[in-house]
């Protein structure tokens with residue numbers, strides 16, 4: 090039984106930041122969405138908030154280049170759309186620039202309370218995904234994995250990937266759950282909402 094109800098549907102755009110110093114004040118509770126470019130981070134945020142127009146999505150990888158903040162009406166809770174990693178076509182200079190800001194945000198953001206790591210179910214566990222999980226373990230940051238675009242696979246094979254990923258990651262202390270997800274079919278939405286609410290409750294000491 091959860092005693093906190095988070096108004097996910099209430100999300101509204103707050104601001105974009107290109108670096109840590111442009112982020113909103115570092116208080117409250119932030120839930121960040123990370124993952125490979127084009128994995129479906131922005132689409133997942135839109136599904137969870139039930140608002141198709143909230144975060145911009147695109148067929149072209151590398152769409153989200155800034156850190157985008159969305160406020161929920163639940164006191165102090167924010168969702169954060171992080172720039173995708175691993176987009177090959179941007180210049181190396183830009184890549185390292187993004188990497189630096191991402192790294193800066195992840196290491197130094199006090200209000201960061203949970204990470205939602207988005208993986209395309211057809212390409213899970215990239216080197217960068219594994220790096221993110223190692224980093225979450227080090228920082229004791231509760232992490233939920235969404236295996237998204239699960240509508241692109243039949244149920245049997247998608248369950249197989251789900252069990253493989255769970256097995257491969259059983260040593261990770263920061264991992265809270267792995268969820269089969271589809272922004273297209275809206276599957277997994279209730280599960281991720283419930284998990285995030287529990288993490289926030291714990292953080293608030295409720």
Ligand SMILES: Nc1nc2c(ncn2[C@@H]2O[C@H](COP(=O)(O)OP(=O)(O)OP(=O)(O)O)[C@@H](O)[C@H]2O)c(=O)[nH]1
Nearest residue numbers: 127128129130131132146147151152153173238272
């Ligand atoms: N079939 C299907 N397509 C999806 C799903 N989620 C996202 N997509 C599509 O995948 C593409 C990329 O989605 P985005 O949500 O923009 O991905 P992103 O991770 O935010 O990408 P960047 O901002 O570039 O890092 C878009 O064309 C989406 O419509 C899903 O669950 N199922």
Ligand SMILES: [Mg+2]
Nearest residue numbers: 130131152153
């Ligand atoms: Mg995006």
